[in-house]
Amino acid sequence: MSELSFARQFLSALDSRPVKLASDHVQDPRGFPAQSAYILPKTPSLPTKRKRDADATTAPGTSPAAPTLTVALKNLKAPNYNVALAGQPLSASIYDLKTAYVEKAGLTTPVDKIKLLFNKKPTQDSKTLKDLLGDTAVSTKEVELTVMAMGPLVTKNEAEPATTKDAPAAAGASSATTMLQSDAFWHELQGFISQKIGGDQEAERLTRQFKTSWEKSR
Template structure:
């Protein structure tokens, strides 16, 4: 059988079949091929159970504040309440180093954190330690921002 005769025979066979499936066509679900159930993979570690603390007691966090650039800082604040704000951490840095609060920026996991945030919003419940990076904005850089704001008004 040549390719040409095969193609002609195949096309005539297709012409005898209906081209559209009617709107009332229903396939019997019993004729579908059987599929095995899909099982989800196991989690790498089980979910942590919430620890119930005694009434009136709260978990505490050890906070490490490090500066990656000048001035070099390595401050550890132990036993911080989860309701401690980022502004309170900046105040603690200022009291120890005399760097103005307006020039400090705190980063958690390389992302900036606003002053209004609280530690329990940032740090997960099972963590007992948190490390923040401290950025100290230069006076020159800060004055450029102030100039830009006043110039665009």
């Protein structure tokens, strides 16, 4: 049986059935039985959840504690002068860290003779830990800074008291001569020049020239 024959047979079967409602049937709605409108029940209100405080450990009426971190000050030339400063706030400046380093290490070296490097780059005294770390300051728990001393590190026990008025000048001259005779001074000078001009070969040449001139002037 083809599709056309099936369609004709199906329509003929429908035509033989009685039509209950005409296509143009109309009925007055007022004749429908009266009944009340069905109203949906109201949704019960759910209890509101209490918002949890950002810091549950903070006592009511108190502000959360400021984040702190541990600052590891490492001297690559003299590891025995490595110092760890715990509980340092993000507002601590480089100058504050240098002062704390000199005090904790028991040094008599002036603070301005101490340089701190972060990622092998010199830092300014006015910079804070937050400035150095940037967006990672809050999540950082420990940071490492390299200590570079512009001269020998002398502890308070090693410093000799002056006995006469000329003793400080003589001690200063002797200390300067001893410092210039040490290879560590020229190595640190070469590193300082290399950081300033950005060239290792040129820094080595200038350091060698300075050392030769000093040796000739003795």
